[in-house]
Amino acid sequence: MVNQQFTFAVHILTALAFAEETMDSQELATSVNTNPVVIRRLLLGLRRARLVETYTGKHGGTKLSKKPGEISLLAVYDAVQARPVIAINERKAFKHCRVSCNMREIMSGVAAGAEDAVRKHLRGITLQQLMRKVRRAG
Amino acid sequence: MVNQQFTFAVHILTALAFAEETMDSQELATSVNTNPVVIRRLLLGLRRARLVETYTGKHGGTKLSKKPGEISLLAVYDAVQARPVIAINERKAFKHCRVSCNMREIMSGVAAGAEDAVRKHLRGITLQQLMRKVRRAG
DNA sequence: TTGAAGTGTAACGAACACAATTACAGTTCC
DNA sequence: GGAACTGTAATTGTGTTCGTTACACTTCAA
Numbered sequence: 001m002v003n004q005q006f007t008f009a010v011h012i013l014t015a016l017a018f019a020e021e022t023m024d025s026q027e028l029a030t031s032v033n034t035n036p037v038v039i040r041r042l043l044l045g046l047r048r049a050r051l052v053e054t055y056t057g058k059h060g061g062t063k064l065s066k067k068p069g070e071i072s073l074l075a076v077y078d079a080v081q082a083r084p085v086i087a088i089n090e091r092k093a094f095k096h097c098r099v100s101c102n103m104r105e106i107m108s109g110v111a112a113g114a115e116d117a118v119r120k121h122l123r124g125i126t127l128q129q130l131m132r133k134v135r136r137a138g
Numbered sequence: 139m140v141n142q143q144f145t146f147a148v149h150i151l152t153a154l155a156f157a158e159e160t161m162d163s164q165e166l167a168t169s170v171n172t173n174p175v176v177i178r179r180l181l182l183g184l185r186r187a188r189l190v191e192t193y194t195g196k197h198g199g200t201k202l203s204k205k206p207g208e209i210s211l212l213a214v215y216d217a218v219q220a221r222p223v224i225a226i227n228e229r230k231a232f233k234h235c236r237v238s239c240n241m242r243e244i245m246s247g248v249a250a251g252a253e254d255a256v257r258k259h260l261r262g263i264t265l266q267q268l269m270r271k272v273r274r275a276g
Numbered sequence: 277t278t279g280a281a282g283t284g285t286a287a288c289g290a291a292c293a294c295a296a297t298t299a300c301a302g303t304t305c306c
Numbered sequence: 307g308g309a310a311c312t313g314t315a316a317t318t319g320t321g322t323t324c325g326t327t328a329c330a331c332t333t334c335a336a
Contacts, residue, residue: 002225002293003323007245011227014244015237024282031238033229035325040283057333060282073248083322085223085256089145091171099153100169102275106152106268107145110211110260117255118223122248130244137240141294162311173296178312195304198311221293 005080008032009042013051013076014134017068017127022061042080049079068127077122085118086111143218146170147180151189151214152272155206155265160199180218187217206265215260223256224249 015031016023025036025043032039043062046052051071054062064071088107094100153169154161163174163181170177181200184190189209192200202209226245232238 002221004225004227005323006224007227007241010245010248011237011241014241015235018237026282031232031235032227033232033238036283037285037326038324040285041324044284054283055333056283056331058281059334060332062283086144087142089142089149089170094169094171097153097169098272098276099149099156100171102272103145103149103152105275106271107148109271110148110263113259113263114256117259118252121251121255125248125251133244133247134236134240137243138236143294164311174312175297175314176295178314179295182313192312193304194302194312196310197305198303200312 003083005042006077006082008034008038009046009076009080010073010130012039012042013046013064013071013127014130016052016062016064017131018134019063022055022059022063024061028062045079045081046076049075051075051079064127068131071127073122073125073127074119077119084111085114141221143180144215144220146172146176147184147214147218148211148268150177150180151184151202151209151265152268154190154200154202155269156272157201160193160197160201162199166200183217183219184214187213189213189217202265206269209265211260211263211265212257215257222249223252 011032012028015028025039028039029036043052043054047054050065052062053065054060086107088104088111090104093103149170150166153166163177166177167174181190181192185192188203190200191203192198224245226242226249228242231242
């Protein structure tokens with residue numbers, strides 16, 4: 001199964017960006033089409049990253065803690081701790097092969113570059129831009 | 139578990155780049171520290187992409203079909219059909235929510251941009267460059 | 277001060293992805 | 307004809323992810 005936490009998180013935050021008041025986990029779950037507990041688990045990470053504020057108790061729920069223009073998708077990406085874009089082979093090297101002995105280090109560099117490219121891309125997109133797309137689409 | 143096919147493939151091709159003759163799947167498996175069948179499955183994809191040539195029968199094996207300087211990591215990436223960098227939520231939208239209704243399209247755009255960023259990065263790296271790194275490292 | 281309506285979080289299960297492994301048919305060379 | 311390879315199907319074990327149930331805790335309002 002593919003990890004969808006990032007997609008779910010962006011969806012949640014965009015929904016919150018449009019909401020005037022707080023939304024509870026059931027409402028968010030309905031929008032994403034999943035279970036409220038899945039949402040609450042995600043919100044933990046978003047809260048740790050100070051992207052949202054949640055309130056317990058009756059009339060509890062969640063709201064954005066910043067303006068949509070101040071939340072980049074990179075912040076969301078970091079908040080959900082996405083798995084690496086390129087996985088490297090962690091098993092031990094075959095000592096008699098120089099390729100094998102150096103592969104981990106070399107692939108680490110390649111993976112870091114790929115990660116960086118993705119991060120640069122996400123850094124340039126804010127929730128506000130996604131809101132505009134939603135509005136334009138009707 | 140994370141998909142390591144790309145890393146395995148780069149490792150295999152780099153080993154082949156250093157080999158003067160063909161290498162068989164057992165040798166490659168030893169270098170990667172896995173099973174020969176795993177290697178042969180990967181070689182299928184690399185062969186389809188015309189990055190290697192394999193020979194069956196006694197004294198069979200595999201060799202590169204191009205010079206290391208002519209093989210970019212992007213070609214390898216495409217050959218192994220890596221999973222998407224960012225997975226999008228495929229389940230059906232909640233029709234009464236405009237965010238939900240537009241999320242798939244919006245995330246598709248974000249994911250495509252991320253994919254593109256990774257591809258641009260990989261396009262700039264060739265096997266020859268990796269060989270140089272191995273040589274420098276000793 | 278009690279009940280309703282939320283969140284926080286642990287525990288478990290089902291579905292899936294991936295790699296490892298076994299097995300064997302086919303190919304090639306000697 | 308046998309040895310040494312590749313090609314490929316089938317099965318298994320392990321880890322990941324999400325869904326679900328369960329329940330303690332918090333808050334508000336009557």
